[in-house]
Amino acid sequence: MKKINFSAGPAILPASVLTQAAAAVENLDGSGLSILEISHRSDAFDAVLVEAEQLVRELLNVGDEYGVLFLSGGASTQFFFTAMNLLNPEETAGYLDTGSWSAKAIKEAKNFGKVNIIASSKESNYDHIPRGYTVPDGLKYVHLTSNNTIFGTQFKEWPETDAPLVADMSSDIFSRRIPLEKFGIIYAGAQKNLGPAGATLVIVRKDLLGKVNRTLPSMLDYRVHIDGGSTYNTPPVYPIYVMMLTLRWIKAQGGLEGMEKHNERKAKLLYEEIDRNPKFRGTVADDFSRSQMNVTFVCTDEADTAAFQAAAEAAGCDGITGHRSVGGFRASIYNSMPYEGVETLVRVMREFE
Amino acid sequence: MKKINFSAGPAILPASVLTQAAAAVENLDGSGLSILEISHRSDAFDAVLVEAEQLVRELLNVGDEYGVLFLSGGASTQFFFTAMNLLNPEETAGYLDTGSWSAKAIKEAKNFGKVNIIASSKESNYDHIPRGYTVPDGLKYVHLTSNNTIFGTQFKEWPETDAPLVADMSSDIFSRRIPLEKFGIIYAGAQKNLGPAGATLVIVRKDLLGKVNRTLPSMLDYRVHIDGGSTYNTPPVYPIYVMMLTLRWIKAQGGLEGMEKHNERKAKLLYEEIDRNPKFRGTVADDFSRSQMNVTFVCTDEADTAAFQAAAEAAGCDGITGHRSVGGFRASIYNSMPYEGVETLVRVMREFE
Numbered sequence: 110m111k112k113i114n115f116s117a118g119p120a121i122l123p124a125s126v127l128t129q130a131a132a133a134v135e136n137l138d139g140s141g142l143s144i145l146e147i148s149h150r151s152d153a154f155d156a157v158l159v160e161a162e163q164l165v166r167e168l169l170n171v172g173d174e175y176g177v178l179f180l181s182g183g184a185s186t187q188f189f190f191t192a193m194n195l196l197n198p199e200e201t202a203g204y205l206d207t208g209s210w211s212a213k214a215i216k217e218a219k220n221f222g223k224v225n226i227i228a229s230s231k232e233s234n235y236d237h238i239p240r241g242y243t244v245p246d247g248l249k250y251v252h253l254t255s256n257n258t259i260f261g262t263q264f265k266e267w268p269e270t271d272a273p274l275v276a277d278m279s280s281d282i283f284s285r286r287i288p289l290e291k292f293g294i295i296y297a298g299a300q301k302n303l304g305p306a307g308a309t310l311v312i313v314r315k316d317l318l319g320k321v322n323r324t325l326p327s328m329l330d331y332r333v334h335i336d337g338g339s340t341y342n343t344p345p346v347y348p349i350y351v352m353m354l355t356l357r358w359i360k361a362q363g364g365l366e367g368m369e370k371h372n373e374r375k376a377k378l379l380y381e382e383i384d385r386n387p388k389f390r391g392t393v394a395d396d397f398s399r400s401q402m403n404v405t406f407v408c409t410d411e412a413d414t415a416a417f418q419a420a421a422e423a424a425g426c427d428g429i430t431g432h433r434s435v436g437g438f439r440a441s442i443y444n445s446m447p448y449e450g451v452e453t454l455v456r457v458m459r460e461f462e
Numbered sequence: 463m464k465k466i467n468f469s470a471g472p473a474i475l476p477a478s479v480l481t482q483a484a485a486a487v488e489n490l491d492g493s494g495l496s497i498l499e500i501s502h503r504s505d506a507f508d509a510v511l512v513e514a515e516q517l518v519r520e521l522l523n524v525g526d527e528y529g530v531l532f533l534s535g536g537a538s539t540q541f542f543f544t545a546m547n548l549l550n551p552e553e554t555a556g557y558l559d560t561g562s563w564s565a566k567a568i569k570e571a572k573n574f575g576k577v578n579i580i581a582s583s584k585e586s587n588y589d590h591i592p593r594g595y596t597v598p599d600g601l602k603y604v605h606l607t608s609n610n611t612i613f614g615t616q617f618k619e620w621p622e623t624d625a626p627l628v629a630d631m632s633s634d635i636f637s638r639r640i641p642l643e644k645f646g647i648i649y650a651g652a653q654k655n656l657g658p659a660g661a662t663l664v665i666v667r668k669d670l671l672g673k674v675n676r677t678l679p680s681m682l683d684y685r686v687h688i689d690g691g692s693t694y695n696t697p698p699v700y701p702i703y704v705m706m707l708t709l710r711w712i713k714a715q716g717g718l719e720g721m722e723k724h725n726e727r728k729a730k731l732l733y734e735e736i737d738r739n740p741k742f743r744g745t746v747a748d749d750f751s752r753s754q755m756n757v758t759f760v761c762t763d764e765a766d767t768a769a770f771q772a773a774a775e776a777a778g779c780d781g782i783t784g785h786r787s788v789g790g791f792r793a794s795i796y797n798s799m800p801y802e803g804v805e806t807l808v809r810v811m812r813e814f815e
């Protein structure tokens with residue numbers, strides 16, 4: 110049985126992408142070579158990079174004032190990379206502390222400059238997105254985690270500030286429209302909404318770079334990667350290729366407007382069932398904070414947990430166990446999750462009532 | 463026509479590995495999930511990591527005093543990573559300057575401590591491996607590039623020193639037996655002898671770590687990755703999976719002893735033809751320095767170059783154009799290159815005589 114993959118990441122990919130991705134491992138577009146063995150400086154891979162960048166620019170409306178980079182190292186590498194490239198020791202960056210990933214970004218940034226925690230939901234186990242805070246003036250940038258994969262919360266409004274936003278969008282990139290001009294850097298590990306593990310997308314406003322005093326190793330300097338067109342060294346060829354296929358798929362679904370509708374519809378179906386069904390309740394404190402990507406919930410009677418898990422698995426729903434920080438269940442319903450996948454899970458919930 | 467891939471990297475992989483690698487993209491071992499969408503914390507991927515590490519340990523005889531890491535960022539990231547983790551500002555490391563990659567490693571290391579260039583072949587366009595040098599005492603480590611991918615040279619003897627060797631083995635790892643005990647760190651981008659681009663193998667002696675005074679970002683601390691078993695963050699799942707398949711294949715070919723024989727036989731065939739055939743000559747200054755992985759040669763009459771290139775391509779030989787720093791031709795005949803591949807190239811050379 111083909112499973113329905115609700116895993117938080119690495120995560121589900123469109124079936125059509127997987128079919129093409131497998132074919133290219135055998136023979137890339139009839140070239141007689143596998144995508145796994147072609148040079149990163151070949152015409153074939155150059156075309157992949159050009160198309161991937163073009164799709165990112167088109168889908169998010171990214172102008173030439175930004176570089177679009179396909180790196181490696183995951184979002185965790187960007188936690189320090191962003192601060193290392195933007196923040197001098199005597200300067201301050203603002204951070205919104207909305208989950209474990211935000212906390213890690215804060216920890217890494219502190220090695221490079223001053224960190225001002227503008228708002229935090231830590232005291233209530235990160236069960237909501239803070240509101241009503243004021244962003245002080247004079248910050249180099251304001252960092253946030255747009256979607257908190259573990260806690261199932263998501264920013265719906267962006268902080269009011271003139272400072273550029275630096276956003277970890279690992280778990281909701283390309284899931285909805287965003288006001289790009291507010292952002293100085295957007296980064297995302299590919300393995301949730303964009304492709305397989307091993308590639309990291311970074312979109313960076315060029316005028317922010319070159320302003321720190323420290324010496325940057327070549328591989329840790331965004332400018333080196335911009336100049337090298339993401340091939341300063343050998344990039345993760347195959348993960349980037351599959352990312353390109355996924356971006357093509359997103360475009361074919363109607364771009365970000367299409368994705369947004371698709372994701373709203375799925376999330377609505379699932380949250381309505383969580384709210385309606387007395388056997389379940391959501392873990393997020395308010396509707397405003399609820400994520401459309403990672404839907405976290407528990408059984409109202411904890412004793413039901415194992416039985417519901419078993420029922421879901423029997424229906425082919427894989428990867429719904431909640432993160433240990435929250436418990437219960439987490440259904441990750443990223444871009445590639447079809448509506449029918451969520452319908453199956455909701456059917457199991459109804460039968461469980 | 464299936465091409466014979468002589469590319470310098472990303473490079474040829476065994477046909478059987480490609481077949482399995484494609485199948486796993488559709489469905490990993492009948493699990494109902496693609497290898498591209500499984501969690502890096504799943505039992506299935508844990509088994510991959512365990513087996514890959516076990517194979518590395520078995521093939522190279524690596525004991526528990528070493529950590530075996532599957533990272534990302536390529537060898538270029540290791541250029542600074544090694545120095546950042548081992549070298550204090552007032553300490554000196556020795557470097558052997560045998561090619562463009564060595565030179566880049568030297569450049570990156572200088573940001574972290576003192577660099578003593580023990581020997582260099584730069585003056586003669588890196589056409590040989592230096593001999594007869596003396597390694598001074600008191601070095602923190604001695605860095606070398608075991609195989610110089612661009613210039614077609616390779617270390618056959620290791621420097622005499624008590625300092626641990628730090629070796630970039632990107633283009634000859636697992637191609638022959640090595641005296642592991644001499645090495646403090648071995649690193650290699652996977653994309654030549656080990657798998658597709660996107661994963662980096664690092665073998666590091668644990669007692670060398672934790673001795674630098676600087677603060678290391680978590681992702682740039684070998685100890686964090688050792689403690690995390692290469693899953694401190696999301697590793698490049700698919701490149702590691704294909705590396706594991708390639709390691710299995712190496713073991714099945716008789717391990718490093720088998721690889722060594724296979725590689726010696728291929729290199730002998732090709733070098734003998736280069737020497738014998740008046741139309742060609744090698745670019746490396748002495749036999750001792752010749753690489754068994756990257757065989758560099760030119761047409762004795764430069765005017766023949768384009769015609770030979772065309773003849774080779776017509777016979778399906780792909781990727782033999784030399785690097786611009788050397789010109790002429792470079793046939794990369796890594797582990798996965800079958801003997802028959804080299805025979806085909808040699809046949810074209812004979813027909814060209």
Ligand SMILES: Cc1ncc(COP(=O)(O)O)c(C=O)c1O
Pocket residue numbers: 118182183184185186210254256257258259277278279280298299695696697
């Ligand atoms: C929001 C967010 N940020 C960062 C990370 C860490 O990403 P990576 O494993 O690519 O370093 C994750 C991983 O789940 C995440 O969900």
Ligand SMILES: Cc1ncc(COP(=O)(O)O)c(C=O)c1O
Pocket residue numbers: 342343344471535536537538539563607609610611612630631632633651652
């Ligand atoms: C010997 C050697 N070292 C380092 C590199 C750079 O490796 P990467 O592209 O993985 O950073 C290469 C790439 O060809 C190489 O051949």
Ligand SMILES: [Mg+2]
Pocket residue numbers: 207208209210211256257258259260
């Ligand atoms: Mg989180």
Ligand SMILES: [Mg+2]
Pocket residue numbers: 382383384385386387388389390391
């Ligand atoms: Mg309810």
Ligand SMILES: [Mg+2]
Pocket residue numbers: 560561562563564609610611612613
């Ligand atoms: Mg070289």
Ligand SMILES: [Mg+2]
Pocket residue numbers: 735736737738739740741742743744
């Ligand atoms: Mg000759």
